[in-house]
Amino acid sequence: MSAASYLTKEHERLRQQVRAFAQAEVAPSVEQMESSASVERELSALIAKQGWIGVTIDASHGGMGAGHLAKTLIIEELSRVSGAMGAIAQASMLGTAKIIHFGSEEQKRNWLPRIADGSCLPTIAVTEPGSGGHVLGMQARARRKGKDYVLTGRKVYVGNSHLGDLHGIVVRTGRGSKGLSAFLVEADRPGFSLTPHRRAMGLHGFSFGEIVLDRCRIPAANLVGDIGDGLAIAYSSSILYGRPNLTAVALGLHQAIIEETTSFVLERKRYGGPLADLPTIQHKVGQMQSRLMTAQLAAYHAVHLLDQGQPCDEDLINAKHLNVEASNDSARTAMEIHAAAGLQTDRALERLVRDAFHTYAPAGTGDIQLHRLAQKALGASRGQWSQRLAPATTASPGTRGHSPGRLTWPSTSPEHL
Ligand SMILES: Cc1cc2nc3c(=O)[nH]c(=O)nc-3n(C[C@H](O)[C@H](O)[C@H](O)COP(=O)(O)OP(=O)(O)OC[C@H]3O[C@@H](n4cnc5c(N)ncnc54)[C@H](O)[C@@H]3O)c2cc1C
Numbered sequence: 001m002s003a004a005s006y007l008t009k010e011h012e013r014l015r016q017q018v019r020a021f022a023q024a025e026v027a028p029s030v031e032q033m034e035s036s037a038s039v040e041r042e043l044s045a046l047i048a049k050q051g052w053i054g055v056t057i058d059a060s061h062g063g064m065g066a067g068h069l070a071k072t073l074i075i076e077e078l079s080r081v082s083g084a085m086g087a088i089a090q091a092s093m094l095g096t097a098k099i100i101h102f103g104s105e106e107q108k109r110n111w112l113p114r115i116a117d118g119s120c121l122p123t124i125a126v127t128e129p130g131s132g133g134h135v136l137g138m139q140a141r142a143r144r145k146g147k148d149y150v151l152t153g154r155k156v157y158v159g160n161s162h163l164g165d166l167h168g169i170v171v172r173t174g175r176g177s178k179g180l181s182a183f184l185v186e187a188d189r190p191g192f193s194l195t196p197h198r199r200a201m202g203l204h205g206f207s208f209g210e211i212v213l214d215r216c217r218i219p220a221a222n223l224v225g226d227i228g229d230g231l232a233i234a235y236s237s238s239i240l241y242g243r244p245n246l247t248a249v250a251l252g253l254h255q256a257i258i259e260e261t262t263s264f265v266l267e268r269k270r271y272g273g274p275l276a277d278l279p280t281i282q283h284k285v286g287q288m289q290s291r292l293m294t295a296q297l298a299a300y301h302a303v304h305l306l307d308q309g310q311p312c313d314e315d316l317i318n319a320k321h322l323n324v325e326a327s328n329d330s331a332r333t334a335m336e337i338h339a340a341a342g343l344q345t346d347r348a349l350e351r352l353v354r355d356a357f358h359t360y361a362p363a364g365t366g367d368i369q370l371h372r373l374a375q376k377a378l379g380a381s382r383g384q385w386s387q388r389l390a391p392a393t394t395a396s397p398g399t400r401g402h403s404p405g406r407l408t409w410p411s412t413s414p415e416h417l
Helices: 009-036 041-049 067-081 083-102 105-116 230-267 279-307 313-343 348-357 366-377
Strands: 122-125 141-145 148-159 166-172 180-186 192-194 208-219
Touching: 009 041, 009 067, 009 083, 009 348, 041 083, 067 083, 067 230, 067 279, 083 105, 083 122, 083 148, 083 166, 083 180, 083 230, 083 348, 122 148, 141 166, 148 166, 148 180, 166 208, 166 230, 180 208, 180 230, 230 279, 230 313, 230 348, 279 313, 313 348, 313 366
Parallel strands: 122 166
Antiparallel strands: 141 148, 148 208, 166 180, 192 208
16 A cells, blocks of 8 residues: 555545645745744644644634545655744644543633634643653642642743744643643733744754743633643543654655755766766665655555554654654765765755654654654553544534543553654
8 A cells, every 4th residue: 555545535635735835835935934932823823824834623613624644744744844834733733632531621712713713822831841752850830829729830832932922731630640630721811921932953944842821820720621631631632643743743754855866866966967867876775655655554554554543653653753754864875876975055955864864753752652662662652642533533514622531541551652
């Protein structure tokens, strides 16, 4: 089965639409984003206006209701032209998961239509300076004060930190794995602030910065799910949205790396002919193409299963691992093929290589993915979020967006993402 055989005519149409948009609207701004490295507000608003952040939001809440494979295609096509714009789209698509899966009917009615029409960008904030992948090590906390909760602490590396209007923040409300809860925090609440945007190695235009909560008071109605659901919200968001979203960013960058390299080897003349005539170069290009085809197949297969309501947590985890590894391996091969030319900042390759590095840490590092896959091999898996939340993830109209009911995670929760 080829990767393309997973796509319907609607998927193909969507791909062409996003590709045309990326070429016309995003490509002309890439150079400016690279040099300024500031947060790109105009383009992100334009992307949100297309309705794409609401790709998995049910039509009854104003979304596209097009599912997870469609989401992959949108992120992939944006990332092919700009990893930063793919990252911006994915971070807010990720921010929708907690509301779709755990939100009350009122929260869904209030927020999903605004996210779908592009007027509100959501995020999810789990990581802290002292915890990282060790989610249960978090220290930020919420205390009940009458009809409100008061939040205090810091969150770091929050995707779309400086663009988000509605942050989904997971904090401690008690001890242990049942002691985490998630809250919706509007960016204009007193006590909410951001530290200044910092230039990173790659993904220029994207922000993954720091949120500071200094006795930030929010109504109790902003609690998502129940008290104690925070770990389930963090894990399910990461597995069902974070993993496939980063898979798609890596896939788009991988395609761009290969496109840059093939045009380079066809143009570059050595020994009286194009570089592409050298057997060693052909071998390397063949390796890159093989990696891409395998990675793309894993990516589409995993989200296809998710759209079908099939258990697929390990497929999503494996697809993320494979796509990150494959795109970074191809980035290195591409640099070797380009030799000195690859180091020049007027070529796209140098940017693509830097951007590819950014796909490793989010939604679980490679070590975490391998740990989860080892659990599967050893028969120690602890249940499937894809199965538990299937009523809210399947692509058949009329089922997605329905409340999955009360969810529990086994008492022996893993410590990490
Ligand atoms: C571009 C980008 C976007 C991001 N977006 C978000 C976001 O939207 N929201 C959010 O909350 N966070 C986000 N993050 C943060 C991301 O989730 C963390 O970087 C990730 O969880 C790892 O945490 P850490 O970087 O602190 O590394 P650590 O967890 O401190 O890991 C350090 C090293 O130890 C290894 N390690 C850690 N635990 C284990 C283990 N159990 N077994 C074996 N090895 C282990 C790691 O693999 C790594 O090599 C983002 C990060 C990036 C780079």
